[in-house]
Amino acid sequence: MNVNGMSTMRLTDRAKVVDRRPMTFLESLYLWSILKGMATTLKHLFRKKATIEYPEEKRPFSPVFRGLHVLNRDAEGRENCTACGLCAVACPAEAITMEAAERLPSEENLYREEKYAAKYEINMLRCIFCGLCEEACPKDAIYLSQTFAPANYGRKGFIYKKEELLIPHPINQREAYEKALGDRKPAVKA
Amino acid sequence: MLLALDIWFILEKVALIATIIGLSFFIAMYTTYAERKVAAWLQDRRGPNRAGPFGLFQPLADGGKLFFKEEIIPLTSNRFLFILGPALAMITALLTSSVIPWGASYVDGSINIPLQVADVDMGILIVFGIVSVGVYGIMIGGWSSNNKFSLLAAIRGASQMVSYELPMGLALIAVLLMTGSLKMSVIVSHQIEHGWHILYQPLGFIIFFVCALAECNRTPFDLPEAENELNFGYHQEYSSMKLGFYLFAEYINMFISSAVMATLYFGGYDIPFVNESTWGLSPLMFSLMSFAVLMAKVLFFLFVFIWIRWTIPRFRYDQLMNLGWKKLIPLSLVNMLLTAALTLWLNK
Numbered sequence: 001m002n003v004n005g006m007s008t009m010r011l012t013d014r015a016k017v018v019d020r021r022p023m024t025f026l027e028s029l030y031l032w033s034i035l036k037g038m039a040t041t042l043k044h045l046f047r048k049k050a051t052i053e054y055p056e057e058k059r060p061f062s063p064v065f066r067g068l069h070v071l072n073r074d075a076e077g078r079e080n081c082t083a084c085g086l087c088a089v090a091c092p093a094e095a096i097t098m099e100a101a102e103r104l105p106s107e108e109n110l111y112r113e114e115k116y117a118a119k120y121e122i123n124m125l126r127c128i129f130c131g132l133c134e135e136a137c138p139k140d141a142i143y144l145s146q147t148f149a150p151a152n153y154g155r156k157g158f159i160y161k162k163e164e165l166l167i168p169h170p171i172n173q174r175e176a177y178e179k180a181l182g183d184r185k186p187a188v189k190a
Numbered sequence: 191m192l193l194a195l196d197i198w199f200i201l202e203k204v205a206l207i208a209t210i211i212g213l214s215f216f217i218a219m220y221t222t223y224a225e226r227k228v229a230a231w232l233q234d235r236r237g238p239n240r241a242g243p244f245g246l247f248q249p250l251a252d253g254g255k256l257f258f259k260e261e262i263i264p265l266t267s268n269r270f271l272f273i274l275g276p277a278l279a280m281i282t283a284l285l286t287s288s289v290i291p292w293g294a295s296y297v298d299g300s301i302n303i304p305l306q307v308a309d310v311d312m313g314i315l316i317v318f319g320i321v322s323v324g325v326y327g328i329m330i331g332g333w334s335s336n337n338k339f340s341l342l343a344a345i346r347g348a349s350q351m352v353s354y355e356l357p358m359g360l361a362l363i364a365v366l367l368m369t370g371s372l373k374m375s376v377i378v379s380h381q382i383e384h385g386w387h388i389l390y391q392p393l394g395f396i397i398f399f400v401c402a403l404a405e406c407n408r409t410p411f412d413l414p415e416a417e418n419e420l421n422f423g424y425h426q427e428y429s430s431m432k433l434g435f436y437l438f439a440e441y442i443n444m445f446i447s448s449a450v451m452a453t454l455y456f457g458g459y460d461i462p463f464v465n466e467s468t469w470g471l472s473p474l475m476f477s478l479m480s481f482a483v484l485m486a487k488v489l490f491f492l493f494v495f496i497w498i499r500w501t502i503p504r505f506r507y508d509q510l511m512n513l514g515w516k517k518l519i520p521l522s523l524v525n526m527l528l529t530a531a532l533t534l535w536l537n538k
Contacts, residue, residue, distance in 0.1 A: 048234075
């Protein structure tokens with residue numbers, strides 16, 4: 001092709017030269033082109049539908065999908081978190097807040113170490129699901145699961161408390177624990 | 191004279207009218223459902239499938255929604271005309287069904303019940319007359335809304351309907367030249383005897399079909415209501431069931447025009463290639479079967495209407511007028527003159 005004396009390079013072989021001739025009378029009735037169009041749509045009538053019927057049918061997530069956070073327990077069901085605050089520091093969206101407390105002698109079956117998170121909140125509206133909290137955590141106490149936050153009527157409902165984030169107890173609630181664990185390997189007995 | 195009328199005759203007609211109106215509503219209702227389903231299928235989607243099995247209750251849900259919507263009548267509108275508009279649209283849509291023969295007459299000994307409300311001499315002309323009155327529904331609605339966009343859309347709609355009525359009428363004349371009668375029953379029986387009119391009038395049918403699309407405000411001629419551009423249409427100020435009436439009247443119009451096309455060009459309730467009157471069916475079965483055959487043709491046309499809507503884009507206004515005045519009218523004139531000459535020559 002030659003435009004203004006310069007040869008133009010063709011990038012694909014799919015280019016089509018547009019026919020700029022005025023339409024003939026038959027063409028100007030559009031009948032033939034409309035029939036061609038209708039043949040195209042008729043073919044689509046019998047195609048496989050692209051729809052995924054959501055609540056019944058869910059798209060599989062990739063194994064590296066980063067969804068809702070889970071606060072982890074060890075094999076005896078003690079909370080891993082020591083409220084060190086590294087996750088909150090690592091969080092680029094400043095979505096995590098916590099309050100630390102000291103473990104009482106009677107609470108040794110509840111918390112793994114002598115300091116624990118009395119309060120632990122993640123604002124799911126701020127969270128960008130980057131997973132930096134998971135990377136920052138030295139105690140394997142937080143990880144991102146393969147579920148996402150369900151819809152809610154208010155903003156308050158998106159501030160997840162510790163109770164909502166904690167993984168079920170591995171001994172008392174065996175089934176729920178295994179379900180929450182998914183294809184993650186279970187906590188190693190310390 | 192009126193007192194001399196047979197009470198059974200009145201009952202028979204009332205029952206027939208009730209059935210046909212009920213049928214029109216039912217078909218129109220499920221045409222909205224079919225529209226959404228076919229649209230979805232043509233776009234590789236599934237369409238409504240939540241309300242009831244296969245989403246079959248979707249039209250009921252839609253209707254219920256429209257009933258419970260807040261009804262707004264603009265303060266500056268003309269209240270009487272504002273309400274008259276959708277009523278007129280609905281009435282004219284329902285009236286046209288009166289002259290269509292819905293099936294072969296039920297003949298059992300001395301009893302003869304035609305499946306047609308009124309087999310009047312001017313038959314098809316009544317349909318055209320009522321359809322023309324239907325333009326007033328659009329005009330009154332658009333004008334009384336006291337909204338310049340409604341008014342513009344109403345003018346667009348009216349000019350479109352008036353322009354496309356001409357080639358439609360001219361295409362029809364060619365059919366009437368062949369049958370020699372305006373009576374719908376004669377038009378059907380002529381086709382049963384001599385073969386369907388589509389065989390003799392393919393061009394006439396195409397013109398008629400295109401004009402029917404325009405008369406029903408269907409794509410590619412849906413400029414009067416252009417949902418996604420041109421500021422909606424003549425029913426912009428309407429809400430609740432008044433809007434529902436306009437939309438519903440359109441679907442009824444689709445149904446009736448499908449029936450008219452089937453009657454005029456596709457042999458009405460006739461089954462092609464066979465002579466069903468020799469099968470020895472019981473009179474009831476015979477009537478029901480002929481009715482079912484007509485309905486099959488109607489449903490096919492309804493599908494084509496929907497299929498076209500979800501295939502091609504809307505015409506520009508000047509293209510619309512060009513097509514109507516410079517293409518369809520000359521073509522239908524040629525068609526009419528040719529038919530007239532041939533009829534004259536063959537009948538000599």
